[in-house]
Amino acid sequence: xxxxxxxxxxxxxxxxxxxxxxxxxxxxxxxxxxxxxxxxxxxxxxxxxxxxxxxxxxxxxxxxxxxxxxxxxxxxxxxxxxxxxxxxxxxxxxxxxxxxxxxxxxxxxxxxxxxxxxxxxxxxxxxxxxxxxxxxxxxxxxxxxxxxxxxxxxxxxxxxxxxxxxxxxxxxxxxxxxxxxxxxxxxxxxxxxxxxxxxxxxxxxxxxxxxxxxxxxxxxxxxxxxxxxxxxxxxxxxxxxxxxxxx
Ligand SMILES: O=C(O)c1cc(=O)[nH]c(=O)n1[C@@H]1O[C@H](COP(=O)(O)O)[C@@H](O)[C@H]1O
Numbered sequence: 001x002x003x004x005x006x007x008x009x010x011x012x013x014x015x016x017x018x019x020x021x022x023x024x025x026x027x028x029x030x031x032x033x034x035x036x037x038x039x040x041x042x043x044x045x046x047x048x049x050x051x052x053x054x055x056x057x058x059x060x061x062x063x064x065x066x067x068x069x070x071x072x073x074x075x076x077x078x079x080x081x082x083x084x085x086x087x088x089x090x091x092x093x094x095x096x097x098x099x100x101x102x103x104x105x106x107x108x109x110x111x112x113x114x115x116x117x118x119x120x121x122x123x124x125x126x127x128x129x130x131x132x133x134x135x136x137x138x139x140x141x142x143x144x145x146x147x148x149x150x151x152x153x154x155x156x157x158x159x160x161x162x163x164x165x166x167x168x169x170x171x172x173x174x175x176x177x178x179x180x181x182x183x184x185x186x187x188x189x190x191x192x193x194x195x196x197x198x199x200x201x202x203x204x205x206x207x208x209x210x211x212x213x214x215x216x217x218x219x220x221x222x223x224x225x226x227x228x229x230x231x232x233x234x235x236x237x238x239x240x241x242x243x244x245x246x247x
Contacts, residue, residue, distance in 0.1 A: 001027055001059055005237045006210060008062050008186065010034040010220035016043035016050050022224055023054045029233035032060030032087065034218060040065070048084060060087040062186070066125055068092035071102035078103040082110025082120050088186075090166060093124035093153040100124055100160035121164065121184060124157035126150040129168040129189030132201040146202075147171050151178050158183055164215070169204035172212040188218035192236060195222040206236045207243035 007030040011019040019039050033051060040047065040063075052059055063086040067074045074091060081089050091103045104122050111119040126149075127136060133146040142149050150171040155178055157165050164184025167175060172185055189203045197203055198221060206217055219236060226232035 001055065002029055002031055002237070004241070005029060005031045005233070006206075006214065006217045006240045007223070007233055007236060008032045008034050008060075008216045008218050009223060009233070010036055010064070010218060011051070012036060012038050012220050012224070014038060014042045016047045019043065019047060020050050020054045022229070023051050023059075025230055026223070026233055027055040027059065029230050029237065031216060032062055034062040034064050034220075036064035037066070045084070048086070062087060063089040063120075065089055066092055067099075067103060068095045069099070071098045074099050075102035075106035078106030078122070079110035079113070082107040082116070083114035085111075085114055085116045086120050088121040088123060088163075090123040090125055091162075093126050093157045093162075093165065097156055097160040100157055100162055104161040122162050123164045123166055123184065123186055124153065124160075124162045125166040126153040126157075126171070127167070129202050130199050135201075147174055151175055154179055154183070166218075168202035169209040169212060169214065170202045172209060172214055176213040184215050185213060186216045186218060187214040190217045190219040190222075190236075192222055192232075192239070205239070207239040210240045210243040211247050 009030045011022055011033050013019045067077050107122050108119045136142045136146050150167050151174045154165045154175045158179050166186045168189040169187055187209050189200045190206055190209050191203045193205050223229050223232045
């Protein structure tokens with residue numbers, strides 16, 4: 001894995017073989033891999049071991065499970081996920097503080113039960129990057145401005161013991177100001193200039209996101225969909241490095 005890259009590459013594929021192939025090709029160009037709902041439902045939990053075999057036992061795996069349920073259920077699911085030994089997993093902040101506290105406690109208990117030295121980082125998804133402001137206010141009935149809502153959820157996540165949040169690039173600066181330098185900001189909705197936005201609504205470039213204070217960039221289709229995924233990842237790393245050095 002790269003110690004300097006900010007990219008957490010989503011292995012959004014429908015077979016373990018395709019995910020492993022990506023992991024082998026990109027392990028030196030990215031900070032870690034994200035195993036999300038498509039891959040886990042298609043390939044099952046054995047895919048974690050296959051990725052560790054392909055990318056090394058110290059590979060950083062972000063398990064993007066987005067738990068959102070009653071606290072007791074999320075505690076149990078978090079315990080089970082942490083026992084497997086993932087580096088990071090996430091829950092939805094809109095599950096509320098009791099649910100997030102249950103996730104954090106379950107993560108600590110699961111790591112101990114699994115004999116892992118450290119608890120996985122628990123991140124809270126604020127408002128999905130595919131949600132436009134007018135959808136938040138119209139369909140979902142949230143009246144305050146999207147950025148205020150996201151910052152409020154980020155504060156709630158921090159007060160509930162979460163290690164960081166998932167949010168769009170548009171909210172990075174406000175969350176940094178509210179939650180401080182040590183709160184981990186994992187940022188999807190990242191697109192190199194000119195890349196297809198797809199279903200993402202609140203996007204910025206890698207350089208912009210890093211300049212604003214992102215810790216990690218979740219960027220998938222522009223990398224694994226490129227003719228040369230490794231070159232695409234390296235171009236994003238170069239843009240992120242330049243933004244960091246200018247900042
Ligand atoms: O939790 C996530 O990772 C996530 C949260 C969010 O608000 N938006 C979002 O796009 N994601 C994930 O980030 C990845 C983005 O992929 P691309 O749009 O292909 O770059 C997908 O795997 C999504 O599941």
